[in-house]
Amino acid sequence: MNINWFKYASPASFYPLAGKMIPWFAIPAGILAFIGLVMGLFVLPPDFKQGESYRIIFIHVPAAWMSMVIYLAMAFWAIVGMVWNSRLSAMMAIALAPTGAMFCFLALWTGALWGKPTWGTYWVWDARLTTQLILLFMYLGYMALHAAIEDPRRAARASGLLAIVGAFNVPIIYFSVQWWNTLHQGASITPNKSEMAASMASVMLIMAVAAWLYAIAVALKRVRCEILDRERHASWVAELVTKTGQVHG
Amino acid sequence: MAEWFDMGKHTWFVWGSYGVFAFFIVAELLLLERRRRTILQRLSRTSRMNSGVNDET
Numbered sequence: 001m002n003i004n005w006f007k008y009a010s011p012a013s014f015y016p017l018a019g020k021m022i023p024w025f026a027i028p029a030g031i032l033a034f035i036g037l038v039m040g041l042f043v044l045p046p047d048f049k050q051g052e053s054y055r056i057i058f059i060h061v062p063a064a065w066m067s068m069v070i071y072l073a074m075a076f077w078a079i080v081g082m083v084w085n086s087r088l089s090a091m092m093a094i095a096l097a098p099t100g101a102m103f104c105f106l107a108l109w110t111g112a113l114w115g116k117p118t119w120g121t122y123w124v125w126d127a128r129l130t131t132q133l134i135l136l137f138m139y140l141g142y143m144a145l146h147a148a149i150e151d152p153r154r155a156a157r158a159s160g161l162l163a164i165v166g167a168f169n170v171p172i173i174y175f176s177v178q179w180w181n182t183l184h185q186g187a188s189i190t191p192n193k194s195e196m197a198a199s200m201a202s203v204m205l206i207m208a209v210a211a212w213l214y215a216i217a218v219a220l221k222r223v224r225c226e227i228l229d230r231e232r233h234a235s236w237v238a239e240l241v242t243k244t245g246q247v248h249g
Numbered sequence: 250m251a252e253w254f255d256m257g258k259h260t261w262f263v264w265g266s267y268g269v270f271a272f273f274i275v276a277e278l279l280l281l282e283r284r285r286r287t288i289l290q291r292l293s294r295t296s297r298m299n300s301g302v303n304d305e306t
Contacts, residue, residue: 037267041263041267042253051257051258051259052256052257052259052260052263053256053259053262053263055256055263056262056263056266056267059266059267059270060266063270098277099277102273102277105273106269106270106273109266109269109270110266110269110270113261113262113263113265113266114262114266116262117258117259117262214274218277218278218281221281221285222281222284224285225281225284225285225288228288228289228292229288232288232291232292232295237292238296238299241292241293241295241296242296242300
């Protein structure tokens with residue numbers, strides 16, 4: 001099958017494609033999240049050591065993973081946008097940021113609420129928590145910088161640079177628990193081994209896949225808004241509006 | 250039913266986490282839908298205005 005990928009680099013072609021792709025991610029995300037939540041909150045027994053509070057892991061770990069993955073994806077699109085000067089890549093980068101920032105905040109929030117019963121404190125300035133907090137500031141800085149510059153090309157370039165520089169923080173977050181003595185525990189799951197019971201690990205993975213699918217669906221929906229917003233003077237948007245009365249396709 | 254939601258001494262921590270998580274997800278989806286509607290309304294308005302101008306000319 002010969003697909004012309006560059007065709008979809010144009011916002012006009014990508015807009016309807018993104019619209020068609022959204023349900024393919026959103027519906028499985030909803031189903032998996034429902035299964036994961038029922039299993040994680042009501043079916044699995046309490047942990048023998050931590051009691052009920054361990055259930056926070058099912059949202060804490062996926063949120064933390066997504067906050068890092070989305071930042072890397074953002075930096076990736078920023079690089080693509082800069083190298084190939086493609087407008088759509090720059091739009092993808094900015095479309096990812098709010099969801100990444102949300103997951104980053106939620107990782108910190110759920111971590112604090114898990115930390116209190118487990119460590120006796122909501123917050124400690126250890127390497128993992130501090131670098132994760134820096135990631136949140138990077139997201140907020142990225143969005144603020146992008147919003148502050150009116151010219152879209154200059155905004156994409158300046159904020160893209162910030163995204164790329166900030167990406168160096170992501171491996172530091174991930175390996176912080178190995179490099180420094182932290183209160184935060186080591187990785188729960190690595191490619192070779194799991195520190196958790198199989199049932200707990202599988203529920204966590206279900207929730208992680210749901211979070212991935214959710215993030216993709218939301219990013220696609222947001223990038224469609226970005227496209228319409230920025231291409232509002234383009235003839236294809238005008239055609240779409242006059243053709244359908246409203247823009248659905 | 251209430252016993253389902255009872256997490257013993259960890260009730261606040263567990264539901265405080267899940268509640269805020271759900272709030273943010275719902276808020277993100279609602280804000281995104283609102284943004285989409287606002288853009289579409291503006292585009293339809295502009296399109297109607299333009300067609301009005303074209304009709305007059």
